[in-house]
Amino acid sequence: MSVVSIGEVLVDQAVLDARFSCPLELCKGSCCVEGELGAPIDEPEARYLETTVEPLRDLLPERALRYIHRHGCTELYQGDLYTRTIDERECVFVIYKNGVALCAVEAACKRGELPSNKPLSCRLFPIRVRKKFGLDYLVYEQHAMCREARRRGEEQQVRLVDFLRAPLTERYGREWYESLLAFVDSST
DSSP: EEEEETTTTTEHHHHOOOBBOOOOHHHHGGGGGGSSSOOOHHHHHHHHHHHHHHTTTTSSSSHHHHHHHOOOOOEETTTTTEEEEEEEEETTEEETTTTTEEEHHHHHHHHHHHSSOHHHHHHHEEEEEEEEEEEEEEOOOOGGGGGHHHHHHHHTTOBBHHHHHHHHHHOOHHHHHHHHHHHHTTTO
16 A cells, blocks of 8 residues: 655545545444444543533433443543443444434534534544554545445545545645645546
């Protein structure tokens, strides 16, 4: 696999080549309920999430509130922070609407009840930020649960980097994102 450098960020070629368009109505938000660990988070996000529990009391199911009360909403695993999951499945912040798993933090933010959105790693998914040579290294995690998103992305010719424009710009800035697009456009 090849890796390119866009500014101070390493990007795996798979990120640049991927087509992706998430059909939430088809996958039912499975990225919020599949896997043993929750979303990777940093220390400021962990502190923020700890403050959201009380404002989310009316949104979160009773089961999640009991679990958070007993175990907290974040966990440390092998030196990294994650949102906590219930029974190694759904994130403690999951709410359901019409059978689709959604994020209570995101819902409250959209309604103006919280100042910040869900963790950046959730918004960047299926891109994950790793470290390589001390730099951020963007990798594309291809999961079976996203098969339909890949198919739809191919069908509609939506590049992953376009689909994730907002969170990539938030993380690295507009100038970096424009450099990323210029590189992708020049290499196709």
